[in-house]
Amino acid sequence: MAAEEREEEMERKSVREKARLRLREFDVGDRFSHLPLPKASVLLPLMVRAGKLHLLLTVRSMQLRRSPGEVCFPGGKSEAIDKDEIDTALREAKEEVGLQPENVEVICRLVPGIDKMNYLVTPVVGFIEDTFQPIPNPDEVSNVFVVPLEYFVKPLNYQTVPYKTSSGYQGRMHSFTYDDPEHKMSFRIWGLTAHFAVFLALVIFRKRPTFEVGYDLDNLISSSENHFMHLYASVYERKKSNI
Numbered sequence: 001m002a003a004e005e006r007e008e009e010m011e012r013k014s015v016r017e018k019a020r021l022r023l024r025e026f027d028v029g030d031r032f033s034h035l036p037l038p039k040a041s042v043l044l045p046l047m048v049r050a051g052k053l054h055l056l057l058t059v060r061s062m063q064l065r066r067s068p069g070e071v072c073f074p075g076g077k078s079e080a081i082d083k084d085e086i087d088t089a090l091r092e093a094k095e096e097v098g099l100q101p102e103n104v105e106v107i108c109r110l111v112p113g114i115d116k117m118n119y120l121v122t123p124v125v126g127f128i129e130d131t132f133q134p135i136p137n138p139d140e141v142s143n144v145f146v147v148p149l150e151y152f153v154k155p156l157n158y159q160t161v162p163y164k165t166s167s168g169y170q171g172r173m174h175s176f177t178y179d180d181p182e183h184k185m186s187f188r189i190w191g192l193t194a195h196f197a198v199f200l201a202l203v204i205f206r207k208r209p210t211f212e213v214g215y216d217l218d219n220l221i222s223s224s225e226n227h228f229m230h231l232y233a234s235v236y237e238r239k240k241s242n243i
């Protein structure tokens with residue numbers, strides 16, 4: 001290995017090691033697994049490219065019934081064969097973009113979110129190699145692209161949009177437009193996907209973003225869990241009153 005390559009390899013390892021340590025502090029493990037909602041998982045695939053962390057994202061096929069054409073992470077609903085949320089994320093990533101589970105270094109599970117169908121969606125963070133060549137399954141995925149993780153704290157094109165869930169919970173959603181130099185295309189990343197990407201960037205970079213977030217950044221762990229519990233309470237109350 002040439003000296004330059006050796007240096008690059010060492011830099012890659014140190015970027016990964018720093019991120020790994022920060023992520024482990026935020027690992028929720030199976031603490032939310034008992035909640036009585038249908039389950040889904042997404043894989044937040046991190047890679048180091050040109051010395052910087054990047055996230056891999058997909059564009060959903062236009063043929064899908066749910067959220068066609070939207071940007072999301074590889075992922076999907078839990079199936080009976082899945083042992084836990086990590087299994088679901090890895091199985092779905094294999095099905096959707098041809099990522100082999102043995103090529104993912106799983107680091108942690110982060111605080112879940114709730115989607116518009118009231119699924120409990122667990123984000124699983126894992127490292128992949130930057131040499132990974134996705135094989136999109138055309139039934140589910142129409143495109144795959146990568147975004148520097150830093151974009152989710154320091155975007156060039158950002159909006160915040162109001163939303164109200166079916167359970168009556170009101171909030172604001174992040175919406176990023178990313179001009180991808182590789183595909184020479186713009187991608188809009190919003191909603192739950194943007195929410196997970198922002199949280200991941202906050203956990204890893206520990207710096208104040210250039211836009212408002214609904215967290216106390218000095219107490220990110222408790223603040224993110226409180227945020228989720230408010231959302232969950234509103235969904236739970238609604239489900240109870242519908243019984």
Ligand SMILES: CCCC(=O)SCCNC(=O)CCNC(=O)[C@H](O)C(C)(C)COP(=O)(O)OP(=O)(O)OC[C@H]1O[C@@H](n2cnc3c(N)ncnc32)[C@H](O)[C@@H]1OP(=O)(O)O
Nearest residue numbers: 040065066070072075076077115116121139190191192193
């Ligand atoms: C409250 C905020 C709400 C929002 O944020 S909306 C704004 C932006 N959108 C987002 O952020 C996307 C958020 N959603 C997601 O990430 C995903 O929908 C979520 C929650 C992880 C669930 O994963 P999905 O991908 O919907 O589920 P999935 O992968 O299990 O299945 C998708 C559909 O594909 C189908 N499918 C699976 N394998 C297939 C195959 N081999 N050939 C053809 N179709 C196949 C599967 O049946 C499913 O269809 P359906 O949804 O049941 O109609």
Ligand SMILES: [Mg+2]
Nearest residue numbers: 074075076092
């Ligand atoms: Mg899916």
